[in-house]
Amino acid sequence: MDDVLINRVKKVRLLLLDVDGVLTDGRIIYDCHGTDMKFFDVHDGMGVYALKKAGIPTILVTAKGSRAIRPRARDMQVAAVFADVSPKTKILEKVLRRYRLTTQELCFVGDDLVDICLMKRVGFAVAVANACSEVKSLAHYVTEHQGGRGAVREVAELILKTQQKWSDILKLYDL
Numbered sequence: 001m002d003d004v005l006i007n008r009v010k011k012v013r014l015l016l017l018d019v020d021g022v023l024t025d026g027r028i029i030y031d032c033h034g035t036d037m038k039f040f041d042v043h044d045g046m047g048v049y050a051l052k053k054a055g056i057p058t059i060l061v062t063a064k065g066s067r068a069i070r071p072r073a074r075d076m077q078v079a080a081v082f083a084d085v086s087p088k089t090k091i092l093e094k095v096l097r098r099y100r101l102t103t104q105e106l107c108f109v110g111d112d113l114v115d116i117c118l119m120k121r122v123g124f125a126v127a128v129a130n131a132c133s134e135v136k137s138l139a140h141y142v143t144e145h146q147g148g149r150g151a152v153r154e155v156a157e158l159i160l161k162t163q164q165k166w167s168d169i170l171k172l173y174d175l
Helices: 003-010 042-053 071-078 088-099 114-121 134-140 151-162 166-171
Strands: 014-017 056-059 080-082 104-110 124-127
Touching: 003 151, 014 042, 014 088, 014 151, 042 056, 042 071, 042 151, 042 166, 056 071, 056 088, 056 151, 071 080, 080 088, 088 114, 104 151, 114 124, 114 134, 124 134, 151 166
Parallel strands: 014 056, 014 104, 056 080, 104 124
Antiparallel strands: none
16 A cells, blocks of 8 residues: 555545445345345444444445435444435535544545545545446545445455554454
């Protein structure tokens, strides 16, 4: 990792995540009643939880709402969920004011065209491995893992290790 990237990661104080394609693998399943279901990776959830323990909150921002998102957000103890938001930059000023942050202190992880507007405005823009090429081209970092398959955990560990907070997380588990 080069010094410029390290400096970006060191500044992160809040993580913004897209949902479909980042916290999930992008598949949406509908049951016979039209209710959607999503697959979430437990390792990603642990990453979000570890960030919270280190004092770095996570906020979910999705252009498409779903009843499946809020229970998962509760499990991961995310700070807020913004659903049915388009463009996603609509939440930016509210988040910056509420948490008293600058855009340089935000990390956003995205995967598709609807994420470009936030990717361009945060200090640390991340694309998951299976993101579209337009999103990857704007990213400061592209994960090795695909969305819904450990990409969020990878980002969480990158932040915690770069900020030298990882050992404190390990201590929580007697390591």
